[in-house]
Amino acid sequence: MRFNPKARLDTGRVRDRGRGGGGGFGRGGGSMGGARMPIPGGMRAGGGIGGVIVVVLFLVLTQCVGGGVPGLGGGSSSAYDTSRFAGSDRYENCRTGEDANDDVDCARVAVENSLHDFWSDELGDRFRPVEQLATFSGSTQTGCGGATSDVGPFYCPGDSSIYLDTTFFDAVLERQLGGPSGGFVEPYVLAHEYGHHIQNLLDTMSRVRTQQGPTSDAVRLELQADCYAGMWARAATSTEDADGNVLISELTRQDVEEAVAAAGAVGDDRIQEKTQGQVTEESWTHGSAEMRVRWFETGFDSGSLDACDTFAADRL
Numbered sequence: 001m002r003f004n005p006k007a008r009l010d011t012g013r014v015r016d017r018g019r020g021g022g023g024g025f026g027r028g029g030g031s032m033g034g035a036r037m038p039i040p041g042g043m044r045a046g047g048g049i050g051g052v053i054v055v056v057l058f059l060v061l062t063q064c065v066g067g068g069v070p071g072l073g074g075g076s077s078s079a080y081d082t083s084r085f086a087g088s089d090r091y092e093n094c095r096t097g098e099d100a101n102d103d104v105d106c107a108r109v110a111v112e113n114s115l116h117d118f119w120s121d122e123l124g125d126r127f128r129p130v131e132q133l134a135t136f137s138g139s140t141q142t143g144c145g146g147a148t149s150d151v152g153p154f155y156c157p158g159d160s161s162i163y164l165d166t167t168f169f170d171a172v173l174e175r176q177l178g179g180p181s182g183g184f185v186e187p188y189v190l191a192h193e194y195g196h197h198i199q200n201l202l203d204t205m206s207r208v209r210t211q212q213g214p215t216s217d218a219v220r221l222e223l224q225a226d227c228y229a230g231m232w233a234r235a236a237t238s239t240e241d242a243d244g245n246v247l248i249s250e251l252t253r254q255d256v257e258e259a260v261a262a263a264g265a266v267g268d269d270r271i272q273e274k275t276q277g278q279v280t281e282e283s284w285t286h287g288s289a290e291m292r293v294r295w296f297e298t299g300f301d302s303g304s305l306d307a308c309d310t311f312a313a314d315r316l
């Protein structure tokens with residue numbers, strides 16, 4: 001990824017909610033805000049496998065205490081390195097493409113801006129921006145109920161927002177790819193979630209009647225989001241700015257395969273429907289990795305919404 005250093009970034013829709021709390025684990029979140037939940041053994045966040053173990057343990061712990069043990073409901077944990085999270089000012093210094101080239105947080109803003117511009121052009125009058133691209137760690141409240149890290153990245157139609165726990169994401173990427181950069185992984189995930197936003201705008205979600213099985217509507221919805229991600233990637237690799245720069249200078253099939261595999265490892269994503277104030281835990285099928293890559297390529301090769309009509313496809 002290479003951003004035009006002179007491009008202006010718009011941070012208006014990208015928010016960081018900081019850590020845990022917020023009532024995501026039920027009652028007591030407010031009073032526990034900012035408190036630290038000690039983890040026996042005094043573990044610390046670290047790189048490599050240690051970090052992954054800490055994250056897994058954190059998830060186990062939060063799952064265990066999530067049932068309402070008094071006083072442990074805050075969702076805060078000393079296991080995370082908080083230095084990267086400065087609450088709402090996480091994106092404050094993201095002003096130009098140069099910042100995006102230097103900083104993964106600012107790169108997230110730049111990718112959101114690129115998705116915004118691409119889909120605004122593509123949909124015209126039908127376009128509405130996402131309400132928020134919200135990053136958090138631990139837990140957060142959404143228009144689809146409370147969400148925790150283990151849900152993975154997701155789009156909530158109820159508040160037209162994308163939610164991303166970047167700590168969990170980083171840990172999985174580290175395990176998968178041996179480094180936090182991951183190349184195309186995060187842009188792919190963001191583009192896929194943005195694809196669900198487009199489906200929301202186009203009322204495609206109402207076409208989903210069947211949830212189970214490899215040719216179900218739920219799978220078709222997921223593969224279409226991959227196809228939409230491919231449409232954006234086509235533009236991002238070919239559209240030149242005023243200075244002749246393209247956003248993504250090179251994208252190989254291996255990059256795409258890697259991104260699809262990593263997204264699956266992150267826990268995939270789920271479209272969270274509003275059900276009694278709870279995030280639904282039912283599992284969604286996304287189709288095989290091979291199908292996902294193929295539909296991404298369909299969007300990439302065609303650049304066409306019509307070509308991404310997975311609901312009309314005989315063969316997925």
Ligand SMILES: [Zn+2]
Nearest residue numbers: 222225269270
């Ligand atoms: Zn999805």
